[in-house]
Amino acid sequence: MATHAETDTRIRLRRSPTSYLTTAAATILLGLLVAWLVVNLVKSPSYFFTISFIGLTNGAVYALVALGYTLVYGILELINFAHGDVFMLGGMFSATMIISVFNLSAHPSTGPMIAAIVVSLAVAMAACGVINATIERVAYRPLRGAPRLAPLITAIGMSFILQDVAIAWKGPSYIAVPQILPTGRVFTIGGTHYKWDKFIVVVITVPVLIALMWLVQKTRQGKAMRATAQDRDAAAMMGINVDRTISFTFLIAGALAGAAGLLYALYFGQVRYDTGFQLGLIAFTAAVLGGIGNLPGAVLGALCIGFIQAFNEGLRWHSPGSDWTQSIVFSILILILVFRPEGLLGERTPEGA
Amino acid sequence: MSTNGGVVLALEDVRTSYGSIEALKGISLEVREGEIVTLLGSNGAGKSTTLRSINGLVRPRSGRIVFRGKEITNAPAHEIVRDGIAQSPEGRKLFPRMTVLENLEMGAFQRSDRGGMAEDMERVFTLFPRLAERKNQKAGTLSGGEQQMCAIGRALMARPKLLMLDEPSMGLAPIFVERIFETIVEVNQQGTPILLVEQNALMALDVANRGYVLETGKIALADDAARLRENEDVRKAYLGET
Numbered sequence: 001m002a003t004h005a006e007t008d009t010r011i012r013l014r015r016s017p018t019s020y021l022t023t024a025a026a027t028i029l030l031g032l033l034v035a036w037l038v039v040n041l042v043k044s045p046s047y048f049f050t051i052s053f054i055g056l057t058n059g060a061v062y063a064l065v066a067l068g069y070t071l072v073y074g075i076l077e078l079i080n081f082a083h084g085d086v087f088m089l090g091g092m093f094s095a096t097m098i099i100s101v102f103n104l105s106a107h108p109s110t111g112p113m114i115a116a117i118v119v120s121l122a123v124a125m126a127a128c129g130v131i132n133a134t135i136e137r138v139a140y141r142p143l144r145g146a147p148r149l150a151p152l153i154t155a156i157g158m159s160f161i162l163q164d165v166a167i168a169w170k171g172p173s174y175i176a177v178p179q180i181l182p183t184g185r186v187f188t189i190g191g192t193h194y195k196w197d198k199f200i201v202v203v204i205t206v207p208v209l210i211a212l213m214w215l216v217q218k219t220r221q222g223k224a225m226r227a228t229a230q231d232r233d234a235a236a237m238m239g240i241n242v243d244r245t246i247s248f249t250f251l252i253a254g255a256l257a258g259a260a261g262l263l264y265a266l267y268f269g270q271v272r273y274d275t276g277f278q279l280g281l282i283a284f285t286a287a288v289l290g291g292i293g294n295l296p297g298a299v300l301g302a303l304c305i306g307f308i309q310a311f312n313e314g315l316r317w318h319s320p321g322s323d324w325t326q327s328i329v330f331s332i333l334i335l336i337l338v339f340r341p342e343g344l345l346g347e348r349t350p351e352g353a
Numbered sequence: 354m355s356t357n358g359g360v361v362l363a364l365e366d367v368r369t370s371y372g373s374i375e376a377l378k379g380i381s382l383e384v385r386e387g388e389i390v391t392l393l394g395s396n397g398a399g400k401s402t403t404l405r406s407i408n409g410l411v412r413p414r415s416g417r418i419v420f421r422g423k424e425i426t427n428a429p430a431h432e433i434v435r436d437g438i439a440q441s442p443e444g445r446k447l448f449p450r451m452t453v454l455e456n457l458e459m460g461a462f463q464r465s466d467r468g469g470m471a472e473d474m475e476r477v478f479t480l481f482p483r484l485a486e487r488k489n490q491k492a493g494t495l496s497g498g499e500q501q502m503c504a505i506g507r508a509l510m511a512r513p514k515l516l517m518l519d520e521p522s523m524g525l526a527p528i529f530v531e532r533i534f535e536t537i538v539e540v541n542q543q544g545t546p547i548l549l550v551e552q553n554a555l556m557a558l559d560v561a562n563r564g565y566v567l568e569t570g571k572i573a574l575a576d577d578a579a580r581l582r583e584n585e586d587v588r589k590a591y592l593g594e595t
């Protein structure tokens with residue numbers, strides 16, 4: 001009972017007079033943002049749509065990686081710093097499959113292209129899933145009872161190790177992946193063609209997201225994951241094998257990173273040992289923006305960042321430009337965290353988690 | 354030595370430590386078929402630790418725990434649950450972001466007999482109509498007493514072969530305390546042995562067949578419940594008499 005009263009007062013305190021000011025400020029900012037977008041749209045619709053498609057495509061890749069951070073954080077409250085590097089390895093596996101196994105060069109015919117994409121996707125997802133689960137087994141599980149800082153340090157260590165492995169395997173420079181995606185148009189809007197290379201990113205991302213939601217919401221394994229995330233001891237008391245559930249979560253997170261790795265390699269056409277560091281940071285930010293631990297939140301956060309980045313770097317009328325992208329993304333993150341610490345979709349739960 | 358049926362659970366000289374603190378200093382106890390056994394003792398005596406040692410959440414340093422003829426001393430917690438031990442733990446440990454209904458379903462996680470689960474769900478809702486009213490509410494937003502009911506209901510949903518309850522009357526209004534004790538007796542009469550930790554020693558000894566009194570990690574007394582009720586030391590220490 002007491003906790004109820006406390007929560008109530010806290011919520012009421014948050015609605016103090018300053019919140020009107022914040023609401024007003026937020027409204028004005030959003031208004032300016034919408035106005036800026038509308039002017040850009042009116043001035044050059046075709047350009048606006050081109051940029052939007054880029055935002056959507058980038059956002060989709062970020063989403064797959066962000067989900068891995070959020071899944072792992074949800075179950076272990078651990079930021080898996082090595083996650084971005086697992087994604088990078090996914091890109092390398094894909095590049096290897098396309099270049100060395102399928103021997104494809106730019107613009108192959110449809111049959112080999114589809115075969116290469118499907119097989120590379122399977123290989124990248126499986127390999128990254130296993131790698132991620134192995135990382136958990138060797139680097140995090142032995143530290144389950146240790147202070148929080150310990151697994152955080154090993155996570156950073158694993159990140160460096162994976163990068164070094166990538167350098168040893170592929171060298172320090174970019175691997176160019178041939179442009180195998182078709183560039184024909186899917187449809188045209190406002191004079192802009194939405195092309196197959198971007199569409200394929202979405203075609204692969206959407207079913208993966210739906211499968212993930214189904215897995216977490218509807219299956220027995222998903223139930224075990226949610227229970228373990230909320231109370232590990234209680235989950236064990238229900239007969240859930242907690243260690244196996246955590247392994248499974250890392251496997252899924254790794255598989256998502258593998259899928260993202262393939263899409264990145266196909267769409268951006270190059271991978272390097274540090275690709276995962278940069279993209280990982282963006283994806284992690286997306287997960288926090290959306291509410292870390294919340295799956296739809298990670299997707300929303302990723303799309304937001306994808307669009308912010310694209311609009312900022314691409315729109316012509318009064319856009320700050322690419323030099324400002326990081327500052328803008330992180331300013332938004334800071335603002336969100338100050339006024340809504342649980343992120344866009346994170347729950348304000350009674351126990352304060 | 355067992356007069357009322359076989360031994361379901363036996364602890365032999367179990368020692369459990371947290372770091373360098375020895376919480377259990379050699380506990381031996383038994384629960385037999387059809388029994389309610391109560392574990393009494395003041396705060397910090399080691400009652401909850403005994404239950405946690407049994408269901409595998411902490412590992413004993415030494416000693417043996419045998420459940421229905423199988424040694425479970427070092428078995429992982431989830432296997433012990435599958436063997437048939439369910440617990441309503443201290444502090445309830447509900448899944449806060451799941452609804453009451455989902456929490457109860459989690460209790461039956463390792464079962465697959467849908468018919469039996471539906472039956473048990475009905476039984477829990479009959480015992481605690483309040484839970485039926487709140488079944489779509491998130492467990493984290495329940496009142497303390499409602500959470501306690503949910504935790505007990507969740508343990509019952511496992512249809513366990515041994516039910517362990519850690520202070521089930523904690524935080525409940527007197528009317529619900531009575532209902533909990535009625536439930537305990539009813540579940541027991543349907544054939545489930547129960548290991549009951551209680552602060553409310555009077556009521557616990559009322560329903561129990563036997564009792565153990567724990568003092569700083571050791572068993573100080575073990576006797577029939579009726580005789581424990583008459584014991585001078587017990588009356589002084591736990592039944593509030595001078």
Ligand SMILES: Nc1ncnc2c1ncn2[C@@H]1O[C@H](COP(=O)(O)OP(=O)(O)OP(=O)(O)O)[C@@H](O)[C@H]1O
Pocket residue numbers: 371372374376394395396397398399400401402403443
């Ligand atoms: N996680 C822990 N780490 C360190 N010491 C612990 C831990 N849990 C319990 N203890 C200690 O072990 C002893 C026994 O605790 P336990 O919780 O078993 O007591 P209890 O009999 O259940 O008490 P209460 O009636 O207050 O619930 C206490 O001295 C306690 O401080």
Ligand SMILES: [Mg+2]
Pocket residue numbers: 400401402443519
């Ligand atoms: Mg206790």
